[in-house]
Amino acid sequence: MYKDITIAKVQDFEGDKIRIKGWLYNKRSSGKIQFLQVRDGSGFIQGVMMKKHVSEEVFELCKTISQESSIEVLGTLQKDDRSTLGFEIFVDEVKVIHLADDDYPISLKEHGTDFLMENRHLWMRTPKQNAILRIRDEVNFTIREFFRKEGFILTEPPIITPASCEGTTDLFEIDYFGEKVYLSQTGQLYAEATAMAFNKVYTFGPTFRAEKSKTRKHMNEFWMVEPEMAFADFEDNMKVQENFVEYVIQKVIKTMKRELQVLERDTGALERVKAPFPRITYTDAIEMLQKAGYEINWGDDFGAPHETYIAEQYDKPVFITHFPAEMKAFYMQPDPKDPKVILGSDLIAPEGYGEIIGGSERIHDKELLLEKMKQEGLPTEVYQWYVDLRKYGSVPHSGFGLGLERTVSWICGIDHIRQSIPFARTLNRVYP
Structure with a gap:
């Protein structure tokens, strides 16, 4: 038998x-x-x-x-x-x-990436692509496991929203029964609402950005996990982030040894990912880059070469903190000691994988929020529900967002983010 x-x-x-x-x-x-x-x-x-x-x-x-x-x-x-x-x-x-047809398109010879992406529905059957997506599954499960253990509640935000969440025009517009609405770029504002009901929550779902970017780190549809915590300040937020990232990385290198071996991934750098993580302010990072010969000034955003250089100075992920307020979203809390910067941070992964987390303490004062919205030209009526959170039991609160695909790409050590999702949606690809 x-x-x-x-x-x-x-x-x-x-x-x-x-x-x-x-x-x-x-x-x-x-x-x-x-x-x-x-x-x-x-x-x-x-x-x-x-x-x-x-x-x-x-x-x-x-x-x-x-x-x-x-x-x-x-x-x-x-x-x-x-x-x-x-x-x-x-x-x-x-x-x-x-018995399969004998003209199977993906033979065991070398194929170009465009051809393989055109046949993504078949390419994922190969050992390396299979290993990547199995690791994605493990990361996905481990994220939920961490937040369940830490007492967070999973709450689902809407994908269809009436306005931008981050003050950007890079939105996918859709017709909603004659009304102009958008595909969501983040679930964060809605997570703030549910955090006021449940204290510690997280959202986990697809997000959409209409950026016309062709870099190896960008897609137009991707998945984000976005925790939000009531009664949590900037420091609390970063502690959760580093414990979270450590938990995910260490769990995956323990449970997915075979898949990492298939990918020929050197896990030495991953094994060093343990809290606490080093921190550097935006201002100090600008000075570091200038000393290294980069042409960059205070107030400029970091590009991939800048993030890579900063990451190379450390042997584990590094927080860049206190960005200029003008660079960041309207809801981020200014630093009381220096209102030109915000109580927020980006977490930069090693090995050139760039930002994997962005987070901040949120503005909890109603008048300050309204002032920021006015500066951004945001319509109060569309965000009235969000303002209500500052009217009825407002508390200091913080949160962050981690990009699933960037994290999977880093763990797997792959060159392009498009391989970290079953079916990528990029500037020039909506098939298959």
Whole structure:
């Protein structure tokens, strides 16, 4: 009797008769032996078929099976130290469920990135892309695990919103039964509302930015996790951020060793990601860059080369704090000691991956918020519900947003963010 198992669980069945249901990823032949590379969605394993061990019919059948045909492989699971998995199947029988067309577009030769993205629905079947998306799943789960342990409540913000949340014109406009509305750029303002009801909350969902950017760090649709905390100041906020990032990174390098190995990811830099993280003010960062020869002035935003240089001065993520107020969103709390800057920070990941978190203490004084909104030219009537939060039991509160795809890209050590999501939406791509 054969046991139905998944490749991910093979270590529990050494020496047993097993059945794997999956797809033929690759095959090769050596005369009287055929080697079948099989995947089942949980992993990859090699099946070894000896001509003298199987029927002539089965041996000949396997010569005709095309790449990505769906099959059942039956045999004995045996130890194989040469395999990254540590096991292989000594094949007794193979059954074809569906014989794939023989013009499968993604062969095992090299393909250009545009071609592979055009065939993203198939590209994700390959070992490295599969490993990236499995790590994304683990990061996704670990984020929720952390916030559950810390007493946060998950609350879902709307995706359709009546106005900008961050004072930018980079919005996707849609017609909502004759009314002009937008796809949300962030769930943060709504998280502030739910934090006043539940104290500690987080949102986790898709966000949309209509930026015409082609960099390797940008997409037009991406996922954000956005915690918000009542009775929390700027310092409290950064402590949660560094504990959160440490928890996610250390959990993933522990649970996803095989996937990181497939990606050939050197985890040394990740292992150093432990709180506390170093901090540098925006002003000091500008001076650091100027001394290094960069042409940048106080009030300028950081570009990718600037963030990379700053990150290279440290061996773990670094906070850049106290940005100029004019650079940041209207809701960020000015520093009482210097109102030109805000009580906010960006967390910069090592190895050139740039900003992965932006956060701040929020303005909790109604009059100051109204003044900031007036300066930004924001319509009070659209934001009246947001102002109400400062009328009825306002408290100091803080929050931040972490970009899921940038974090996954950093953990995986991949060059472009588009590989960190199943189906990327970028400036020139809405297919597949």
